[in-house]
Amino acid sequence: MKKMIIPVLAFVLFGFSADTNKLSNEDRKFAIKHLKETRNHMTHVLKGLSEEQLNFKPYEDSWSIAECVEHLAISESAFGGLIKRTAASEPNPVLKDSLVFNDEQLLKVITDRSQKVKTSEQFEPSGQFGSHEETVEAFMTKRNEHIEYTKTTEDDLRNRFSKDLPFGTVDGVQLLLFAAAHSERHILQMEEVMATENFPAKKE
Numbered sequence: 001m002k003k004m005i006i007p008v009l010a011f012v013l014f015g016f017s018a019d020t021n022k023l024s025n026e027d028r029k030f031a032i033k034h035l036k037e038t039r040n041h042m043t044h045v046l047k048g049l050s051e052e053q054l055n056f057k058p059y060e061d062s063w064s065i066a067e068c069v070e071h072l073a074i075s076e077s078a079f080g081g082l083i084k085r086t087a088a089s090e091p092n093p094v095l096k097d098s099l100v101f102n103d104e105q106l107l108k109v110i111t112d113r114s115q116k117v118k119t120s121e122q123f124e125p126s127g128q129f130g131s132h133e134e135t136v137e138a139f140m141t142k143r144n145e146h147i148e149y150t151k152t153t154e155d156d157l158r159n160r161f162s163k164d165l166p167f168g169t170v171d172g173v174q175l176l177l178f179a180a181a182h183s184e185r186h187i188l189q190m191e192e193v194m195a196t197e198n199f200p201a202k203k204e
Contacts (some may be wrong), residue, residue: 020194021091022154027173031150034107034180039143042072042187046136046192054132058196064124065073065193066132068186070125073139076125079140079179082162083149086172098161098169106174109167110181113188115167143183148174 028166046054046069054066101109109115129135157172168180193199 013187016202021156021159023150023157023173027158028150030103031173031176031180032147034177035143035147035150038180038183038187039140039147042069042139042183042190045187045190048202049198051132052200053194053202056193056200058193058198063189065190066135066191067125068190068193069132069139070127070129070135071119071123072183072186073135073142074123074125075182076139076142076146076179079175079204080145082164083146083172083175083179085164086160086162086175087153087155089160089179091156092161093159095161096159096171097170098176100168101170101174103174106170106177107181110178111184111188113185113192142161142180146176146179 046065051064055064057064129138157171157176159170161169162172162175163169165175165178
């Protein structure tokens with residue numbers, strides 16, 4: 001009997017230990033807050049812009065607002081794949097020591113427009129979604145999927161990690177925050193375009 005009790009106890013005590021820490025309410029609310037706020041910020045910035053304004057470029061080698069939106073739609077889809085892979089990975093608490101930033105540092109670094117970063121070719125805008133409206137819809141569809149996932153997931157995102165970002169390791173919650181901060185970075189870029197002296201005036 002004793003021989004049977006020991007393995008049973010081991011199963012009870014350790015059998016579910018790999019994934020007993022679910023996403024905390026605090027982390028869930030924090031991630032949802034940033035995902036929603038940045039989505040809504042983009043909606044506000046784009047509201048009422050004409051085709052001329054959307055396609056205006058301050059400089060020959062800069063992106064227009066429409067191109068910024070397309071880059072975000074491409075990136076948001078890529079984040080979807082990263083989130084799925086990260087959620088499906090095995091919890092690995094040892095990697096906590098590999099995190100480069102805490103949450104607040106991550107948000108600050110990604111949204112810092114003083115640091116310019118050239119994107120890779122696969123994320124360059126090329127008109128792949130069709131019209132501007134279709135491009136916005138593509139972004140919104142993916143962003144809303146990510147918000148819904150964050151609302152409902154029971155995955156242990158703080159102990160699941162991704163090494164696919166340029167600067168190093170992030171945990172699952174930080175991956176969601178990165179998606180939000182990345183969109184905010186380019187929304188700020190859109191506002192910079194709108195603030196240039198020769199930005200087309202809104203037609204009455």
